């Protein structure tokens with residue numbers, strides 16, 4: 001058995017970028033790039049990114065939405081115009097190369113929330129027991145391998161809207177926790193940093209609280225319970241701009257239901273389009289207004305115009321040009337109008353351990369499966385967790401310069417934008433993990449029980465105060481301004 005002790009040394013000339021986000025209590029924290037300064041609360045300002053719609057993805061295709069650099073240069077420029085810092089992507093192929101796109105996003109200051117599922121491999125609500133199998137986890141772990149070394153990966157979703165009615169509520173919850181357990185265990189054993197893992201819940205108001213309570217808690221109060229969600233995504237279309245306001249939207253209920261959350265909560269999809277074009281009043285008055293104490297921002301559904309009519313831009317089908325829509329302008333304006341507070345890490349409450357309590361969950365929704373004895377790991381998966389899923393396609397950041405989009409981009413009034421060049425800002429750069437960890441080999445991470453080293457990444461925070469997403473046994477390596485030296489003792 002190994003015991004790893006991590007000692008961090010100051011290495012001043014490295015200061016140039018931002019660290020991966022961490023979690024403290026109910027907040028994401030963006031560490032400071034300046035040694036000695038504490039981090040700040042990070043609010044997600046994002047869009048769901050699914051150009052072509054869900055049907056555009058093919059398991060055996062030779063591309064996905066993060067494989068074409070020209071397109072990523074085009075869209076990163078548009079993201080910056082809009083004023084966002086995060087995108088959610090629903091499906092990628094773990095055997096393809098994503099280095100260019102992830103580097104472009106990284107250098108442009110954009111984080112990625114990634115779903116692990118594909119249409120053929122997901123926690124399948126109506127055949128849950130059969131879907132929890134070796135092949136599912138093989139895919140999930142392969143996606144982790146392909147993305148774990150990109151510092152701008154904010155987190156992974158193990159499932160989207162799995163629980164959405166009485167039947168799924170009565171059968172599926174333990175499987176979501178089981179997959180979270182397996183994926184977090186895999187990350188702990190096979191990645192160089194802790195990457196948050198969570199779930200994206202359906203917009204079914206009656207099931208919302210029970211789902212959250214079931215996923216938020218620690219079984220038997222165990223602070224190292226890996227099956228707990230690190231964050232909770234909520235797909236919410238309750239506030240329809242032009243129709244609803246704070247009191248009629250249900251946002252007030254969201255604010256009180258989640259007031260005491262011990263993990264970050266955000267809208268993983270929002271933007272009701274009953275009234276179109278959308279004026280997005282829920283942005284400044286709701287999400288970054290009345291909900292600012294409770295939620296950590298959200299992602300608007302969705303970037304491109306598809307048949308469901310939620311787009312912020314249209315993409316020319318033959319020439320790939322972008323035309324910003326009125327929705328785009330309105331959202332951009334709302335972001336500018338939003339008054340997002342600067343909150344220091346030290347102002348955030350320490351995370352708390354909430355012991356799982358089946359009776360509480362049944363009180364929130366009778367018929368909800370509140371069984372906390374989780375399904376056992378499928379046969380063969382334990383070895384994958386220990387020795388890896390053998391995906392040799394491990395992505396990493398590369399050297400790349402900012403470039404002007406080769407596609408034409410139009411304002412909503414039809415005027416062409418003259419120089420659509422993404423800005424790579426040194427201040428916003430999230431540097432590669434690898435530069436600072438050459439001496440922190442895989443020893444530290446293949447030990448499933450390494451636990452003694454402090455994994456704190458900022459001088460002002462102690463790792464024991466953070467929840468599982470940032471303080472579990474997997475050391476947070478990859479520090480700017482810090483050189484990690486791992487001393488491994490064989491015990």
Ligand SMILES: *[C@@H]1O[C@H](CO)[C@@H](O)[C@H](O)[C@H]1NC(C)=O
Pocket residue numbers: 068069070071320
């Ligand atoms: C990127 O997409 C464009 C438009 O579909 C295509 O013409 C181009 O060949 C693609 N580039 C790569 C490297 O696949």
Ligand SMILES: *[C@@H]1O[C@H](CO)[C@@H](O)[C@H](O)[C@H]1NC(C)=O
Pocket residue numbers: 069070071073074403404405406
């Ligand atoms: C634009 O096209 C040129 C020529 O094909 C290519 O070298 C360049 O990388 C492209 N730029 C972007 C941003 O895609």
Ligand SMILES: *[C@@H]1O[C@H](CO)[C@@H](O)[C@H](O)[C@H]1NC(C)=O
Pocket residue numbers: 189190191192433434437438441442445
């Ligand atoms: C950690 O990062 C180093 C340097 O990039 C790499 O060589 C090593 O394989 C990584 N270890 C794991 C477990 O990903």
Ligand SMILES: *[C@@H]1O[C@H](CO)[C@@H](O)[C@H](O)[C@H]1NC(C)=O
Pocket residue numbers: 256257258259260
């Ligand atoms: C949150 O905590 C406060 C103070 O402990 C308590 O009064 C309130 O009922 C709690 N709210 C919820 C939704 O649990």
Ligand SMILES: *[C@@H]1O[C@H](CO)[C@@H](O)[C@H](O)[C@H]1NC(C)=O
Pocket residue numbers: 255256259260290291293294
């Ligand atoms: C939302 O809840 C917080 C407590 O978590 C409270 O301070 C705030 O006033 C509430 N906002 C509104 C608009 O009611």
Ligand SMILES: *[C@@H]1O[C@H](CO)[C@@H](O)[C@H](O)[C@H]1NC(C)=O
Pocket residue numbers: 315316317318319320321408
């Ligand atoms: C691209 O195609 C769209 C229609 O899909 C058209 O409106 C636009 O003018 C075209 N742009 C260029 C530069 O060809």
Ligand SMILES: *[C@@H]1O[C@H](CO)[C@@H](O)[C@H](O)[C@H]1NC(C)=O
Pocket residue numbers: 174371372373374375376
């Ligand atoms: C809880 O789940 C476990 C594992 O699937 C199962 O063995 C047990 O029978 C379940 N308990 C109840 C009360 O359903």
Ligand SMILES: *[C@@H]1O[C@H](CO)[C@@H](O)[C@H](O)[C@H]1NC(C)=O
Pocket residue numbers: 384388389390
């Ligand atoms: C990975 O490769 C090793 C050696 O070839 C093999 O023993 C192991 O079964 C493979 N694991 C998976 C998950 O494919």
Ligand SMILES: *[C@@H]1O[C@H](CO)[C@@H](O)[C@H](O)[C@H]1NC(C)=O
Pocket residue numbers: 411412413414415
């Ligand atoms: C179109 O909108 C852009 C951006 O708001 C503006 O700079 C430009 O002058 C407008 N063009 C026309 C013809 O109104």
